[in-house]
Amino acid sequence: MTVLPEVKQDYGRMCNYINGQWVESGSARELDVMNPSTGESIGTVPLSTKKEVDEAVEAAHNAFWQWRTTPPINRARVLMALRELLEKNREELARIVVQEHGKTIDDARGEVQRAIEAVEVATGIPSLMMGYNLEDVSAGIDEYCIRQPLGVFAAIAPFNFPLMVPFWFLPFAIGCGNTFVLKPSEQVPISMQRVMSLVEAAGFPPGVVNLVNGDKEAVDGLLDNPKVVGVSFVGSSPVARYIYRRASEQGKRVQCQGGAKNFIVAMPDADLDQTVPNLLSSFFGSAGERCLAGSVLLAVGDVYEPLKDKFAAAAAKMKVGYGLDESVDMGPVISKSHRDRILGYIDKGIAEGAKLILDGRQVKVANYPEGYYVGPTIFDKATPQMTIAREEIFGPVGAIIPVEDLEEAMGIIDDCPFGNAASIFTGSGKAARTFQYTVRCGNIGINIGVAAPMAFFPFSGMKDSFFGDLHAQGRDAFNFFTERKVVITRWF
Numbered sequence: 001m002t003v004l005p006e007v008k009q010d011y012g013r014m015c016n017y018i019n020g021q022w023v024e025s026g027s028a029r030e031l032d033v034m035n036p037s038t039g040e041s042i043g044t045v046p047l048s049t050k051k052e053v054d055e056a057v058e059a060a061h062n063a064f065w066q067w068r069t070t071p072p073i074n075r076a077r078v079l080m081a082l083r084e085l086l087e088k089n090r091e092e093l094a095r096i097v098v099q100e101h102g103k104t105i106d107d108a109r110g111e112v113q114r115a116i117e118a119v120e121v122a123t124g125i126p127s128l129m130m131g132y133n134l135e136d137v138s139a140g141i142d143e144y145c146i147r148q149p150l151g152v153f154a155a156i157a158p159f160n161f162p163l164m165v166p167f168w169f170l171p172f173a174i175g176c177g178n179t180f181v182l183k184p185s186e187q188v189p190i191s192m193q194r195v196m197s198l199v200e201a202a203g204f205p206p207g208v209v210n211l212v213n214g215d216k217e218a219v220d221g222l223l224d225n226p227k228v229v230g231v232s233f234v235g236s237s238p239v240a241r242y243i244y245r246r247a248s249e250q251g252k253r254v255q256c257q258g259g260a261k262n263f264i265v266a267m268p269d270a271d272l273d274q275t276v277p278n279l280l281s282s283f284f285g286s287a288g289e290r291c292l293a294g295s296v297l298l299a300v301g302d303v304y305e306p307l308k309d310k311f312a313a314a315a316a317k318m319k320v321g322y323g324l325d326e327s328v329d330m331g332p333v334i335s336k337s338h339r340d341r342i343l344g345y346i347d348k349g350i351a352e353g354a355k356l357i358l359d360g361r362q363v364k365v366a367n368y369p370e371g372y373y374v375g376p377t378i379f380d381k382a383t384p385q386m387t388i389a390r391e392e393i394f395g396p397v398g399a400i401i402p403v404e405d406l407e408e409a410m411g412i413i414d415d416c417p418f419g420n421a422a423s424i425f426t427g428s429g430k431a432a433r434t435f436q437y438t439v440r441c442g443n444i445g446i447n448i449g450v451a452a453p454m455a456f457f458p459f460s461g462m463k464d465s466f467f468g469d470l471h472a473q474g475r476d477a478f479n480f481f482t483e484r485k486v487v488i489t490r491w492f
């Protein structure tokens with residue numbers, strides 16, 4: 001399977017992938033898949049029915065026993081084949097991500113790389129899935145703990161990482177011997193559609209990996225199907241809370257990663273030449289549509305004036321446009337309605353008295369007048385009570401709050417209901433340690449603007465940013481996707 005040289009302009013109607021077959025959905029409901037950079041439709045996505053979801057779950061259920069009894073090293077080999085196919089098609093996949101999501105090509109390449117790394121980690125399954133044992137827990141009695149797969153797992157993904165987020169779950173779930181049904185975001189279904197053809201080529205037995213396109217109806221079908229033993233979700237907090245409750249009520253394992261409002265603290269001793277480029281990438285990378293994006297800058301003491309000026313001046317120079325152009329720094333946001341929502345937040349910031357020092361509302365992108373662009377936007381003199389400092393905007397809008405000291409900064413972070421990520425820029429080990437020790441966020445950056453864990457660490461999150469216990473990827477994944485069974489033996 002080779003790399004396609006060109007990106008397509010029309011990907012047609014998405015299919016479901018069930019039991020190793022490409023299946024047309026019979027649903028009468030469908031949506032256009034939009035290229036947010038151009039405002040043009042590049043395909044359609046069916047919103048599958050509950051019955052179609054049940055067919056996918058049934059296929060996964062039927063495939064489970066044979067896959068579960070396949071030796072882990074053989075399961076790992078199929079993952080290795082998938083890894084090679086992802087590698088060969090990495091540029092094509094990155095270009096599709098740009099087309100359907102709007103991020104820059106470099107960001108998209110990074111996303112594909114992260115997906116590949118998740119598969120690489122999961123290929124260690126024969127070692128990582130091992131249990132443990134102890135001889136002579138009592139005279140002549142041995143005890144051991146084995147890990148076993150559970151059955152059909154489902155994953156429900158958000159729009160902002162069309163390809164990476166499904167890979168937080170897919171390779172770990174199936175590596176452990178489970179079978180899998182993915183419901184990608186209906187806003188960005190093309191990347192995973194393409195991945196399914198690589199799954200097909202990699203040689204997974206039919207039914208081990210399935211994909212069903214859809215929206216709430218498909219999600220509810222997965223939550224209510226008794227043959228689904230566990231659910232992984234990534235998306236906004238209200239939906240995370242709903243899915244956590246509905247799936248756990250039915251006795252399923254659930255892990256739900258929710259929304260975010262991430263704070264970045266700059267201490268008076270921060271190295272500004274290093275800090276500013278990190279802030280740009282954190283606040284405006286992927287047009288602010290990362291769950292780890294910086295959203296509020298807490299500038300401590302004397303750093304406030306010089307940092308504010310340098311940050312705004314550098315952000316003003318960012319080139320906004322279609323991410324397939326390598327010179328572009330920031331693409332559009334995902335949809336027209338999301339852009340309107342972001343513009344609403346900017347209006348609210350002004351109305352509540354924050355000072356708009358960089359206004360991205362009038363940004364013009366040559367050749368793409370219909371794209372959903374918002375330029376980098378910065379508010380100064382925000383306060384912790386303002387809407388722009390409290391709610392998740394999920395767009396390229398930053399707010400600066402001047403604070404007296406680290407204590408005040410950490411107090412503001414603590415008051416925020418979200419707890420996904422927080423970063424500190426400082427030359428002081430003491431300040432960094434205090435920050436790491438105290439702040440209630442799952443992912444902490446120390447002189448790192450986007451604290452994104454590698455695939456061998458869990459992607460954490462606290463407070464309203466996470467519902468559950470075991471997180472995505474890392475060692476948590478092997479616990480989430482296996483049951484621990486204890487065996488106690490005595491031979492007469």
Ligand code: NAD
Binds near residue numbers: 420
């Ligand atoms: P979303 O919650 O709107 O949608 C996520 C998924 O849930 C989609 O597949 C969608 O079809 C489904 N869905 C939407 N509404 C539903 C409903 N009422 N019932 C059942 N299913 C429903 O999120 P989004 O806009 O696609 O993604 C952006 C959000 O995801 C942001 O809040 C962002 O912070 C969050 N996110 C969090 C993390 C993390 O690790 N914590 C990572 C990425 C994104």
